Amino acid sequence: MRTPKGLYRTSPTIYLCELDTCPTCHEPMSQTHYLNGLKTVQMMAAVQTIAYRPKRCFNPDCPGRTITWPAAAWQARAPKYGTYGYDVIAQIGWERQRQRARFAEVQARLDPHLEISEAHVRHLYHCQYLPLLACHERQHLADLQKLAQPAGLLLGMDGLMPEGGEPQLWLVRELQTGWTLRSGWLDRQDEATFAAFLQPIADLGLPIQATLSDKQAALLSALKLVFPQARHGLCQLHYLKNAAQPVADADEQMKIALRQTVRGQVGDLLRPKTAEKPAVLTVTGLLPSPVPAPADTCAPVSAADTKAGLAPQQEAVVQDLLQRTRYLLTLKGRPPFRLAGVEMFEQLEAVARCVDQLLRHAPRPEPRLLHLRAGLRAALRAVRADYRDLRQAADWLTQIADVLDPDGKPARTAAAVRTEWEHCLHEIDTASQTSPRLQGFAEKIGQVSESYAPGLFHTYDVPSLPRTNNARESEFREVKRRLFSTTGQTGAVKRLLLREGAWELIPGLGSLAETIAAISQVTTHALREEQQRVQTHRRRFRLHTRSAKQSQAQLKDLVRRWRALPAAKSP
Numbered sequence: 001m002r003t004p005k006g007l008y009r010t011s012p013t014i015y016l017c018e019l020d021t022c023p024t025c026h027e028p029m030s031q032t033h034y035l036n037g038l039k040t041v042q043m044m045a046a047v048q049t050i051a052y053r054p055k056r057c058f059n060p061d062c063p064g065r066t067i068t069w070p071a072a073a074w075q076a077r078a079p080k081y082g083t084y085g086y087d088v089i090a091q092i093g094w095e096r097q098r099q100r101a102r103f104a105e106v107q108a109r110l111d112p113h114l115e116i117s118e119a120h121v122r123h124l125y126h127c128q129y130l131p132l133l134a135c136h137e138r139q140h141l142a143d144l145q146k147l148a149q150p151a152g153l154l155l156g157m158d159g160l161m162p163e164g165g166e167p168q169l170w171l172v173r174e175l176q177t178g179w180t181l182r183s184g185w186l187d188r189q190d191e192a193t194f195a196a197f198l199q200p201i202a203d204l205g206l207p208i209q210a211t212l213s214d215k216q217a218a219l220l221s222a223l224k225l226v227f228p229q230a231r232h233g234l235c236q237l238h239y240l241k242n243a244a245q246p247v248a249d250a251d252e253q254m255k256i257a258l259r260q261t262v263r264g265q266v267g268d269l270l271r272p273k274t275a276e277k278p279a280v281l282t283v284t285g286l287l288p289s290p291v292p293a294p295a296d297t298c299a300p301v302s303a304a305d306t307k308a309g310l311a312p313q314q315e316a317v318v319q320d321l322l323q324r325t326r327y328l329l330t331l332k333g334r335p336p337f338r339l340a341g342v343e344m345f346e347q348l349e350a351v352a353r354c355v356d357q358l359l360r361h362a363p364r365p366e367p368r369l370l371h372l373r374a375g376l377r378a379a380l381r382a383v384r385a386d387y388r389d390l391r392q393a394a395d396w397l398t399q400i401a402d403v404l405d406p407d408g409k410p411a412r413t414a415a416a417v418r419t420e421w422e423h424c425l426h427e428i429d430t431a432s433q434t435s436p437r438l439q440g441f442a443e444k445i446g447q448v449s450e451s452y453a454p455g456l457f458h459t460y461d462v463p464s465l466p467r468t469n470n471a472r473e474s475e476f477r478e479v480k481r482r483l484f485s486t487t488g489q490t491g492a493v494k495r496l497l498l499r500e501g502a503w504e505l506i507p508g509l510g511s512l513a514e515t516i517a518a519i520s521q522v523t524t525h526a527l528r529e530e531q532q533r534v535q536t537h538r539r540r541f542r543l544h545t546r547s548a549k550q551s552q553a554q555l556k557d558l559v560r561r562w563r564a565l566p567a568a569k570s571p
Contacts (some may be wrong), residue, residue: 012038012049015071022057024064029055037070041078042114043085050077074263079132080524084124089116090515092121093129097508100485130503131518131530136524137506147177152209152230154464155181155201156164158472159189160497166434169501170197171472175212177463177549183502185537193223202226202527210458210465214238215451219401232461235469236404240397244336244447247393247441251333255341259329262348265375269368270326279476317358318368325372336397345380345387352376393441396428404467406460414457421456425449453490479504495503 011036030055038051052071057064078085088110095101095109103125107118149155154175159168167185176183181201186193202208210231211223216237223232263270283289328347333340355373359365403420406412412420425446432442457464474521483493483504496504509515543554 012051015050015052015074017053017055017069017071018073019055019069022062023069024060024067025057025062026505027057027059027062028254029069029359030058031055031066034484036068037074037080039078039083039084041083042088042116043077044087044091044113047079047114050074055469058190067378070346076520077438079128079270079527082128082341084114084116084120084128086115087516088522089124089128091131092125093133094507094512094515096125096486100482102486127531127534129519130506130533131501131527132522133508135505135522135526135530136509138181139521140177144179144204147174148206152207154209154462155211155230156469157211157213157226158469158471158476159186159350159499160476163445166498167507170496171196171475171502171505173472175466178507180506183505185498185502187219189217191221191225194219195226197227198222209460212465212469214469215242217459220455231458232467233458233462233465234452234453235467236456237468237470239448239452239456240336240401242452243312243400243445244393245389247397248333248335248339249443250386250437251335251339251390252389253341254383255331255333255344257386258344258348258379258383258459260381262325262329262375265378266325268373269322269372269375270329278407282452288304288428314362314366318366321351321358322368322372325376337401339390339394341480342387342394346384348376349380352380370500389435389437389441392431392438396431396442396445399424399428399451402454406467412460414460417460418453418457462471477506481512494543499541500534502537503534 014035016031017029021027022525024183025497028076032055034053036048036054040047051075051252054070056068058063076086079089082089091110092106095106096103101109107116107121110116130220155172156175157170157172159170161168164448168189170182170186171180172182173179182197184197186197208227208230209461210233211227212233213219213223213237215234220232223224223230280289291315328344331340331344331347333343333401345442352373355369355376359369359373362369403424412446427562428445432438459467479497479501480493484490487493487496487544490566509518
């Protein structure tokens with residue numbers, strides 16, 4: 001921030017160095033008579049001109065006699081080369097991350113307190129707040145030694161699905177504390193790349209009790225190479241998803257067939273008339289929509305209504321039933337535990353039974369209900385054999401999940417759980433002999449189970465090792481949601497993940513006051529190094545722009561750099 005001379009008061013607040021003895025030789029320090037660090041700092045409460053009087057050691061034999069020591073209170077106001085206070089930087093980061101505010105909104109909230117543009121808010125977030133947060137978390141490195149002593153560290157790792165040929169964002173956390181050990185991009189996903197990514201953790205020389213990851217072959221081989229003594233746990237949810245894949249595929253096919261048959265049989269009933277779905281629904285505000293009169297379900301049916309057809313109350317029941325049927329045709333699944341085809345079959349069967357009850361109590365047959373019942377029965381009959389097999393396979397997956405789930409059960413060892421699990425798989429294999437299709441499902445479950453078996457059960461002997469990698473995946477989803485809420489553009493989210501994803505994954509602190517206190521303790525050297533990492537990484541994507549103006553400027557710069565090169569000598 002360049003401040004015009006005389007805009008703010010020039011009488012500075014002077015801070016004195018708090019040191020009494022030299023940190024190097026422990027001799028008494030001497031106060032200097034000059035000022036250092038004179039600058040104007042914008043803070044949330046006020047604009048302040050600050051400076052400090054340093055201290056020096058005048059012991060001629062002291063190696064640090066040339067060092068001038070600043071005042072800690074001066075350092076706690078703002079970064080050394082910055083003119084916005086730590087409280088401003090923390091406020092920007094807090095509103096951006098916790099309140100999911102856009103930069104324009106943050107700038108508008110800060111405007112009554114200080115002079116700052118939206119562009120500078122953006123700069124302070126990306127180039128000050130995120131690097132400061134990363135530097136603060138790095139201070140936990142010294143605590144890893146103490147944490148690792150009783151039993152060892154627990155590492156969880158996962159990667160974000162790459163976009164096209166872009167690098168993939170990967171994250172390694174210590175599972176007992178949530179500290180970020182490594183967060184960054186990998187250009188390839190092979191054993192050598194994963195090993196290079198993990199090796200700095202191994203170089204700490206700390207014991208690693210166990211790791212948790214997905215079953216990616218190159219990653220598993222790298223984990224065994226880098227951490228040969230550690231147990232390698234595999235995500236149980238990914239195991240069940242992979243085991244359920246043929247079942248999920250068959251379920252999707254059955255769902256499509258069932259939906260098409262229902263629409264073919266009773267599509268004329270399910271297509272609502274235009275008048276039944278007004279474009280404007282419930283509205284509030286200064287000009288709200290009218291309040292409908294409550295339906296009187298107990299009103300007697302007049303002779304005229306009976307003669308004319310269904311009473312309004314009965315008509316409403318029919319329309320609600322058709323609406324329910326329309327909704328069921330839109331179901332989507334979440335394998336392995338929510339199979340949309342199985343659920344659609346069961347729910348449509350319940351609708352058909354409801355229609356039976358309505359027809360039994362109707363004063364006379366209603367043609368639409370008869371048509372609906374006949375169409376649903378025909379559609380259900382066409383896929384009933386598929387449903388029986390899929391229902392059985394779904395029950396198998398539930399049984400396996402129940403064996404692995406420790407909730408509500410006495411503590412079990414890994415060996416005990418594995419014995420139960422193997423017994424469950426044997427029962428599945430036996431039950432599958434009744435149908436060739438079931439045999440195919442059981443065979444896939446058996447194959448996937450065998451490949452996952454070495455890493456499924458460590459969690460029962462290592463209580464702090466999670467059963468799934470859901471926490472890492474939830475972090476990726478949360479970052480995506482937060483970035484989308486602050487940008488409103490899917491493309492912008494992808495770009496930000498490529499440019500700042502590793503820093504965006506660094507968790508924030510519990511409160512604004514805690515954040516201010518934490519980032520104000522970061523040293524200038526550490527901050528400058530982290531800012532250099534940010535700039536170096538962002539430079540890789542400088543040519544990734546669709547702006548014609550920026551593109552032209554970048555191309556002109558390439559030509560300038562080329563012309564500045566020494567001329568090639570003639571052969």
